[in-house]
Amino acid sequence: MATRKRVGVLISGRGSNLAALIEACEAPDFPAEIVLVVSNRPDAPGLAFAREAGIAEETIDHKAFESHAAFDAALDAALREAQVELIANAGFMRILGEDFVARWRDRQLNIHPSLLPAFRGLDTHERALEAGVAISGATVHFVRAEMDSGPIIAQAAVPVLSGDTAESLAARVLEAEHRLYPHALHLVASGAVRVEGEQVVRDGSPRPAPALFWPPLD
Numbered sequence: 001m002a003t004r005k006r007v008g009v010l011i012s013g014r015g016s017n018l019a020a021l022i023e024a025c026e027a028p029d030f031p032a033e034i035v036l037v038v039s040n041r042p043d044a045p046g047l048a049f050a051r052e053a054g055i056a057e058e059t060i061d062h063k064a065f066e067s068h069a070a071f072d073a074a075l076d077a078a079l080r081e082a083q084v085e086l087i088a089n090a091g092f093m094r095i096l097g098e099d100f101v102a103r104w105r106d107r108q109l110n111i112h113p114s115l116l117p118a119f120r121g122l123d124t125h126e127r128a129l130e131a132g133v134a135i136s137g138a139t140v141h142f143v144r145a146e147m148d149s150g151p152i153i154a155q156a157a158v159p160v161l162s163g164d165t166a167e168s169l170a171a172r173v174l175e176a177e178h179r180l181y182p183h184a185l186h187l188v189a190s191g192a193v194r195v196e197g198e199q200v201v202r203d204g205s206p207r208p209a210p211a212l213f214w215p216p217l218d
Contacts, residue, residue, distance in 0.1 A: 005189040008036040008084035010092035015046015017090035024182030032189035036082040072100040098145045108143040120148035125166040140184035154184040159214040
């Protein structure tokens with residue numbers, strides 16, 4: 001097998017998507033390995049997943065830096081020291097500066113709990129319910145300086161059920177995220193997708209999936 005891509009995962013909280021990525025990378029034929037987990041919050045519960053898996057972990061507390069640029073520089077240095085090739089943001093609640101994003105252009109992934117470009121930013125599930133959409137979901141995309149923008153790598157559709165609350169919808173979307181993120185990382189690490197302009201180009205002819213109708217057709 002070709003050399004596995006070295007991945008750094010950025011987290012701020014519970015790390016459930018990190019756990020899904022760790023599990024996926026344990027497969028011997030997965031084209032990526034996680035070599036570093038970085039949190040900007042010392043108390044992030046997700047750091048425990050890195051410890052349990054024997055993955056190097058580091059805390060770079062953004063509160064310890066006088067400027068955004070200084071924090072970005074420290075983060076960049078840690079990733080480069082670990083020889084990271086791809087970054088996966090997994091619940092990383094920190095906006096990175098234009099210089100950092102440019103340095104890692106087309107090598108930094110993010111997951112967002114909506115079908116982008118709809119419902120960028122926070123409170124996605126509340127806003128989806130308020131808008132009355134029938135289908136929500138999750139998106140993995142390459143990071144750009146503008147929040148929750150960038151070429152889309154993969155998406156998962158999640159039906160909105162009658163009586164859904166923001167919490168119940170979020171729980172089902174999160175389940176989809178745990179399957180979507182490893183899939184997207186596999187596509188990028190294996191070279192099955194590439195960026196041309198601001199569009200993701202997929203090699204080959206993926207097996208077509210049936211359309212999702214919600215409510216279901218009679």
